[in-house]
Amino acid sequence: MNAIGNASPSPSARFGEAYARLRALEGRGGGGEAELAALPYLTEGPLARQWGVRARTFDAFVARVVVPLELSLGRPLRVLDLGAGNGWLSARMTRRGHAAVALDLRTDSVDGLGAARPFARSLPRMFPRVAASFEAIPLGRRLFDVALFDASLHYARDLAATLAEAAAVVAPGGRLAILDSPFYRRACEGEAMVDEKRRTTRERYRDLADALLSVPAVEFLTADLLAAAAGPLGLVFRRHRVAYPLWYEARPLVALLKRGRAPSRFDLWEAAVP
Numbered sequence: 001m002n003a004i005g006n007a008s009p010s011p012s013a014r015f016g017e018a019y020a021r022l023r024a025l026e027g028r029g030g031g032g033e034a035e036l037a038a039l040p041y042l043t044e045g046p047l048a049r050q051w052g053v054r055a056r057t058f059d060a061f062v063a064r065v066v067v068p069l070e071l072s073l074g075r076p077l078r079v080l081d082l083g084a085g086n087g088w089l090s091a092r093m094t095r096r097g098h099a100a101v102a103l104d105l106r107t108d109s110v111d112g113l114g115a116a117r118p119f120a121r122s123l124p125r126m127f128p129r130v131a132a133s134f135e136a137i138p139l140g141r142r143l144f145d146v147a148l149f150d151a152s153l154h155y156a157r158d159l160a161a162t163l164a165e166a167a168a169v170v171a172p173g174g175r176l177a178i179l180d181s182p183f184y185r186r187a188c189e190g191e192a193m194v195d196e197k198r199r200t201t202r203e204r205y206r207d208l209a210d211a212l213l214s215v216p217a218v219e220f221l222t223a224d225l226l227a228a229a230a231g232p233l234g235l236v237f238r239r240h241r242v243a244y245p246l247w248y249e250a251r252p253l254v255a256l257l258k259r260g261r262a263p264s265r266f267d268l269w270e271a272a273v274p
């Protein structure tokens with residue numbers, strides 16, 4: 001498998017460049033190597049609260065998906081990390097003895113694949129990084145034991161096509177997993193979030209907004225949207241409900257009291273590949 005190659009040209013490249021600038025503005029990658037090594041268990045800084053949620057999903061992924069596969073296969077797993085960003089999850093899998101591959105559109109050093117470079121010094125072996133879209137994965141078919149999207153599936157333009165592509169690179173009996181994508185109970189709640197996000201992106205990031213909003217991503221999921229996209233592929237996703245911090249679990253109640261928009265929740269979604 002390849003090291004970093006050329007990412008797709010625009011509009012993905014334009015989106016990727018603007019996204020990297022947005023991530024830098026959000027403070028991503030600002031904590032240097034120590035922060036990178038700590039992910040997802042970040043306990044300090046402005047992003048710690050968010051990572052406190054994401055760490056719970058990761059723990060559930062290890063307990064519910066990784067450990068059962070370790071026990072049933074009895075060998076190192078082949079793991080494909082789709083939309084891997086700086087590759088922290090691939091690094092965690094590598095430390096666990098597995099063969100991970102990190103794939104992302106972006107190669108920048110903010111929190112794209114380029115930011116994974118320090119892992120080469122601390123890991124027993126560096127995981128391969130592939131600059132590509134998860135909508136056209138340039139890797140062999142039926143190769144992986146698990147392919148996962150961590151905080152990335154909602155960037156897909158076409159949910160069914162993206163799931164089909166991911167399923168095609170997983171061996172029969174392997175797993176697809178979705179972590180940290182926003183799920184709403186009803187599509188209208190997700191659409192309200194998208195409207196708000198478009199508005200605030202235009203207000204806050206005027207010079208980046210056109211590029212950021214140029215990729216028509218699905219932006220959110222519902223159980224029904226996922227089932228409709230996955231069903232024809234023979235994939236049945238089940239939700240593993242994750243116990244998140246109290247403040248996160250209380251958001252629906254807070255929204256109700258404040259008459260605000262219904263919040264999403266992440267959880268872990270898993271399907272066996274037929």
Ligand SMILES: C[S@@+](CC[C@H](N)C(=O)[O-])C[C@H]1O[C@@H](n2cnc3c(N)ncnc32)[C@H](O)[C@@H]1O
Pocket residue numbers: 016019082083084085086087103104105106111112132133134135149150151152155156
């Ligand atoms: C919110 S970040 C999550 C990164 C990482 N998985 C994590 O957990 O920190 C979403 C990532 O998806 C990537 N992405 C978006 N669309 C993509 C696509 N079509 N193909 C590959 N990566 C994509 C972005 O570049 C970004 O790195």
